[in-house]
Amino acid sequence: MNASKDLVVLSLERWDGVWRRNQHLISGLLAAEPELRVLFVEPADDPAHDLRSGRRPDLGSGLRRIDDRLWGLRPVKWLPRRLDRRADDRLAQAAARAAEQLEMQHPMLWVNDPASVQLAQRTGWPVLYDMTDDWLAADRPEAEQQRIADGEAWLLEHATTVVACSPELVRRKSPQRVDIALVRNGVDTARYLTPMPRPADAPAEPYALYVGTLHRDRIDVDLCMATANAIHGKGRLVLIGPEAWSASDAQRVRDAGAIVLGARPHDQVPAYLQHADVLVVPHVVDAFTESLDPIKLYEYQAVGRPVVSTPVAGFRDTPNAQIAGGAAFAAAVAAAIPAGTRFPQDANATNADWSTRVAQLVALLSP
Template sequence: MTSAADRTVHELVVISLESWDIVWRRNQYLVTELLRGDPRLRVLFVEPAADPLHEVRRGFRPRPGKGLRRADPLEGVGPDQLWLYQPTKILPRRIDPRVDSRLAGLVRRAARKVGLGHPVLWVNDPAAATLVQETDWPSLYDVTDDWLAADRAPEIRRRLLADETLLLTACDEVTVCSPHLAATKGTERDVTLITNGVDVERYRRPQRRPQDLPQGPVALYLGTVHRDRFDLDLVRRTALATRSAGSVVVVGPVLDLTGQEYEALAAAGVRILGARPWTDVPAYLQHATVLLVPHIVDDFTDSLDPLKLYEYRAVGRPVLATPVAGFRDALDPRVTVAEPEAYPGAVLAALTATATTDVHQDDDIPTWEAQGQAMRAVIERARRLSARPR
């Protein structure tokens, strides 16, 4: 008779929208919790394919994918538990219509190389719909963004629609990170809501002030600078309005900005520090005077569940947000919501107010440990559903 332990999933392939690097997001935190909770679990984490031709068009030096390699050591994770794989996309889809099938084949080969025979497939990148089609692996679609609501060219939107329709239909399980996604993706099938979270204790452990954080009052934004969500003009205006009272600082990767846009932010006084390791993030948040959420408000951002919602709550600093999902209905008295027109003035007032820190008002913040347990249950359910006759 097979024991419950023997029925546990010990093989997992994750198709991620982001690379496994110094900036941790939902996928890294959840996968790490899964690995720590099951020493027998082995994960192949597939990063977005390198695209040398696209890099050349953007004026960058082309580079191939990093291929298959062991992940750097992680506390509580065995040396052979986590493998990373970055394939190379040789030609664009308009030239090679079989590019997704070729990438799917590369992923299957990488899985075989690390000894994964029949893994559960966790899809975060909708482009992996072809891999769901071409394997009989149990499958889970984790929806973290409503890309159909983002501003995309018509041909890209058509491909996204086809991929997502297949994933919502064919995958054994679907998880979503926000109530908005639960409503929009759960109209014709069951979905499971697993929000983001935070390592509360680690974020509340006192840290030294980072050396590259400017002296004096600081209004700090943590996150990726991307025009899909980050309001460039609002941040520029905020920096100009507050430069006599403090510094506007951005901590996080900068994606797809033109040189002119970057220079406009810098000229306004915005200090762009770039990406910082996930282990250093709490220090930046703890030493900020006010934490910023200068996001665009539209259908796309309404679909999101920002990690900073939980990270900001954990450190207990004042927060100034545009009326964006996750913040506009917050009951936390430390969160102030302001329309774009009033936002710069509100940040100025926050920079000149008496600073307070209270980390004891809300102990109901979702943790990555709890969310990892919830994801483990969904993965197990996907395996069981896949095993049923269809």
């Protein structure tokens, strides 16, 4: 790690019960580096946007201790950028003040969001740019897209270390940066290989299961509806994950017969996977999803259940996954219910354990 043994993480997600790449890697680094201290900066709350969307506004959280040597901070963006041109600078100031409170003198800055480069530009701290998605390929408003493009260009030029989670991200960004390291996603192997009882809120009948963030960037809503209809009478489509789609999308999927359970703590998710008849990936196939290295790829492989996926990156090259799109996808899911086979749990799962990814990072960040 860097000489100061301090790390400030500018994350795209909160530190909560739904563990993603950041939580797995950061917790692994804390275990591997006894002197490491981490400030985890969550995405800012946006009360004005909450009010416009009809939601109760969140008002951030001050510096709080999450665990030994791990602190969290969730700042607030009080006004839209069009009304406050210094909004991003204020957010950077809040993170810098929190680091100063913790007496972090010259920490390493871990950046996920390419639009949040102000803290790096203000402080001159060494930067690890961890690319988890190609946000330039996502459907975003023009002003936001420009902030992302400007931030990514700066990070690719100035970051001390750049890592990417997928070979496709490395390929796309290598013209701007030739030394991008590939650090893929992984799985908590021991947890996923340990048999667990059937969850109490899982349907009693057979079910097809999707686990992941419910967002139109990834999920094909119409395909979910078609699949729920196709398996009607045989089983249910169950979706687990943070709901980041619109209320109308969620209602359409429920009206088609799907069960939307929402987010579940990461230590409970393996049970839902183990008891599913078939695991599904109803993803859109576009430039954005092509940049991904889905964490669910490793989790699905570890539990050894049949998989039906649209032809998306990662799953296309998985031997035990059935690849289909459109009506053929829904038909393949229906044919897999009830489950007639169980594939052996993937013998290579331990090769994708998060501990191997943490070891890669430790090696990359060692002086």
